[in-house]
Amino acid sequence: MFNFLKKKEAGKDVSFNYESVVVDMHSHVLPGIDDGAQNPEESIFLIKKMMELGIKKIIATPHIMVDFYRNTPETINEALEILKAELKKQEIDIEIEAAAEHYFDETFEKRVEDKRLMTMGDNYALFEYSFISPPPNAFSVIQKMIEWGDYKPILAHPERYTYMDTEAMAVLRSWGCNMQMNTISLTGYYGKDVKKKAEDMVNMQLVDFISSDMHHPRHAQAFKDALAMPLLKKILFDYPLKNIMLK
Numbered sequence: 211m212f213n214f215l216k217k218k219e220a221g222k223d224v225s226f227n228y229e230s231v232v233v234d235m236h237s238h239v240l241p242g243i244d245d246g247a248q249n250p251e252e253s254i255f256l257i258k259k260m261m262e263l264g265i266k267k268i269i270a271t272p273h274i275m276v277d278f279y280r281n282t283p284e285t286i287n288e289a290l291e292i293l294k295a296e297l298k299k300q301e302i303d304i305e306i307e308a309a310a311e312h313y314f315d316e317t318f319e320k321r322v323e324d325k326r327l328m329t330m331g332d333n334y335a336l337f338e339y340s341f342i343s344p345p346p347n348a349f350s351v352i353q354k355m356i357e358w359g360d361y362k363p364i365l366a367h368p369e370r371y372t373y374m375d376t377e378a379m380a381v382l383r384s385w386g387c388n389m390q391m392n393t394i395s396l397t398g399y400y401g402k403d404v405k406k407k408a409e410d411m412v413n414m415q416l417v418d419f420i421s422s423d424m425h426h427p428r429h430a431q432a433f434k435d436a437l438a439m440p441l442l443k444k445i446l447f448d449y450p451l452k453n454i455m456l457k
Contacts, residue, residue: 227264227437230446232262233456235269235330236366236390236421240289240308243281244273246299250296257297257304259423259430263437267305267457269330283328283398286310312337314345314354327362331456336390338366339361343373348386355387364388364419369395376410388418388452391428392430396439412441418452420445 228234237260238246239253247253249358260268266362270293272286273279290308297304310328312318314337321327327335335355355361368379368389377430379389394400395408422433445451 212373215426218370226443226446227268228260228446229264231265231420231451231453233267233269233453234265234422234424235309235334235453235456236271236311236336237424238270238272238292238311238390239268239306239424240270240272240286244279244283246272250293252426253293254296254300254302255427256284256424256430257302257306259427259433260424261302261304263434265304265422267307269456270306270308271311271330271336272308273313274310275327275358276315276317281310286328302416309336313353314348318345319347319351322354322361324347327361329361333361334388334456335361335363336364336366339371339374341371344371352382352385362386362388364390366390367392367395367423369404369411370400372403372416376407376414376416379411380414383416383418383432389418390419390421391418392419393425393436393442394422394429396441397432397435399429399432409441412445412449415449417445417449420451420453 222288238244239256240245241253242248247256272281276282288309309330312327329335352363355363365387366375366383369391391408391411395404396406422429
């Protein structure tokens with residue numbers, strides 16, 4: 211069970227929130243199926259924090275990883291129904307859907323070919339790389355996703371991959387791959403190097419989607435703290451984000 215935050219929340223007061231984003235499209239709030247919320251109580255805690263900051267719709271994206279989180283559409287949808295029932299019971303009014311954060315492992319290409327990815331909106335498919343090294347078949351698989359017309363790929367949190375710089379992101383984006391930045395990267399939550407890379411992404415207009423990547427209360431606090439970051443205001447009000455397309 212979460213060690214809920216007892217101290218007063220940190221962060222500067224700001225005059226705006228995430229209302230203009232509308233949709234948080236990358237989170238781990240479904241109960242008990244990955245490294246995010248472990249039960250409905252924890253799910254509700256995170257969701258309430260997101261709602262307090264202006265989020266109107268949540269797309270939960272549990273991990274699908276062949277060697278660790280062997281989720282399927284069935285297990286994900288079962289968890290979604292459990293969460294929806296708890297939201298209804300507590301009379302919490304928010305729209306919630308489920309897709310997945312697909313790990314680019316040895317099964318990913320086959321999932322693409324067999325059209326077995328869980329998508330959001332107009333067939334957007336969220337996937338992540340290893341944090342150690344990029345997959346050798348990345349170009350060919352992303353090319354299949356785009357050229358076959360089945361998927362619109364979104365690479366999750368590219369600023370967190372130590373081997374990936376903004377030039378590599380720009381190349382991927384030129385192929386047609388969308389970039390999703392974790393909002394809390396701007397706070398320094400993942401370290402100063404990730405923070406700098408996230409700032410560069412914003413300044414170079416390499417960000418297509420932003421999201422919380424919410425797992426636990428520390429992320430909830432950082433999601434709030436991010437509102438005090440100067441570049442976040444730029445993203446929210448002077449940037450062609452695509453989150454709104456998922457509402």
